[in-house]
Amino acid sequence: MTHTSSQERPDFDAMRDWRRHIHQNPELGFEEHLTSTYVxxxxxxxxxxxTxxxxxxxxxxQIAVGDPDKGPRLALRADMDALPMQEHTGLxxxxxxxxxxxxxxxxGHTAMxxxxxxxxxxxxxxxxxxxxxxxxFIFQPAEEVGGSDGGAQRMIAEGLFDKFPTDEVYGIHNGPTEEEGRMYFREGPFMCSSDKLEIVIRGASSHGATPHLAKDASLAMASTIMALHSVVSQNVPPxxxxxxxxxxxxxGTVFNIIPSEARITACIRVFxxxxATLVHRRIKEVVSAQAQAFGCTGEVIVDYGYPSVVNEAQTLAAAAATATRLFGTDRVVTDAARVTASEDFAFYLKHCSGSFFLIGNGDNGYRDGKPIGPCSVHSPYFDFNDNNLTVGAxxxxxLVEDKFQQGVTT
Incomplete structure (x- = not known):
């Protein structure tokens, strides 16, 4: 329940229709042509x-209120892309x-x-x-793409903040398994960075009957994987x-030829x-040493992806204050646990102040059309909780009302 005296209310029926239409017609990153037209x-x-x-x-x-030059320039962001997986909710x-x-x-983010x-x-x-x-209002493509060329990077590179100057930017993500409708805030580092590693080990091939003539890249790969899993435990403070x-x-390609090349694709996440600098350095050292131990060479190719989401103190406090005013203290958590997933919203925070927070998604899993309780994102049984639509709107x-009445930027 909200605690606002404003007479205009969110249109739940319309938002539910929008959300379910988008849900039925998912599009992957940079392919959201129908979705963007609909939005x-x-x-x-x-x-x-x-635009x-x-x-x-x-x-x-965009919408301007009063004298725009005398007030804050706010940006609110939602992502629009889906995932390449088959749905099994039965809804x-x-x-x-x-x-x-x-x-x-x-x-749901888009509908909110x-x-x-x-x-x-x-x-x-x-x-x-x-x-x-x-x-x-920023409706962003391709958050799920990952790596160094996601939707936020492209929008920024194409002049998002030049065309739409912004003082503060805000974003919401649903919190799977968290209590329905409760909002979660945390100052400082909130979500992990995420970097993709492509590790290539090169040796020499030979017939399986003459292993002494080979430099077995698969053997070096197996040893490297074992060694890499010690990097965090042996180098990063507990x-x-x-x-x-x-x-x-x-x-390899066939069962009786010792492979000359092996590849490992991995991921690093830190706050x-x-x-991150320490882990990257140690991984390169471990890969090189392990490869050399088997007469091979090792190369690490890094795709530096999303940085850590770091919430700025004043914008975070303002957002939490709005949530408290609207929903009450029992519906707001200001010391939420950090999240080890990653978000390209972090790139917006490199350009202006802002904050990112969660809204609990509650019991949101379905199988054969029947509820199965809380469910993580990236699951074939996941569904956004429609009860959160009016909360988000x-x-x-x-937030806009509070910031505009303050009449100053933070």
Whole structure:
């Protein structure tokens, strides 16, 4: 329940329809053509100024209130892309596209921000949002792409903050397994960075009957994998977070030829950039030493991906204060646990102040159309909780109202 006296309310029925339409028609990163058109048409129907095609399939809308030059320039962001996986929820609005589904809740993030834009526009027209400032609504493609060329990077590279100058930027992600409707905030490092490693080990091939003539890259690979899993435990202080995982391995072409090349694809996640530097250095040293031990060579190719999401103190406090005003202290957590997943929202925070936070998704898993309790993102049984749609829209409008009434930037 919200605690605001404003008469204009979020349109739950419309948001639920938008969310389920997007859910049924998932599109992967940089392929969100139908989704971006759908979003842009809704935004235009709210009377907002809309820019299409930024970052390929990104959509940006804007509304000005009072004297924009005398107030804060706020940006609110949602991501739109789906994942390449088959949905197994059995829900009546499940994905209609084979091998693609909204398994991370971006359909819900988009619907919440659409609902927020609609509510803000209506409250501005009715005079319920007063003061001065500008709100930019960012509907971003390709958050799930990862690596060094995701949706946030492309939108920024194509002039997002030059075309839409911003003082503060905010984003919401659903919190799988967290309590429904409760909002989670944390100052400072909140989400991990994520870097992709491609490790190539090169040796010499030979017939399986003459192993003494080979430099077995597969053997060197196996030893390297074992050694790499000691990098964190033997080098990173116990109270510092670092995660290393191997996701893919490959070597050889047929059963009776010793392979001359082997490949390992892995990932590093940390909160602290200094820890990342340490782990990267030790991985390169370990790969080189292990390869040499088997007469091979080793190379580490790094795709530096998303940096850590670091929430700035004043914007985080302002967002938490709005949530507390609207929903009460029992619905707001200000010392939330850190999250070891990654988010390209971090790139926005390299350009301006801002914060990123969670809204609990509650019991959101389904199989054969029946509830199965809490469910993690990137699961074929995941669904965004529609009960959060009005919470998110109300929060976005409340944050804008509070910031504009303050009349200053933080």
């Amino acid at each position: 842009a048409e809704r935004l235009e129907s709210f009377g907002l100024s809309v 299409r095609g930024l970052g390929g399939t990104g959509v940006v809308a 009546p609005y499940a994905s209609r596209v084979a091998g693609k589904m909204h398994a991370c809740g971006h359909d 921000l659409l609902g927020g834009a609609d509510l803000i526009a209506r409250r501005v027209r009715s005079g319920q949002i007063k003061g001065n400032g500008t709100v930019t 109270l510092e977070t670092a995660i290393f995982n191997v996701g893919q391995v490959s070597a 602290n950039p200094e820890t 109300e929060f976005w409008a409340g």
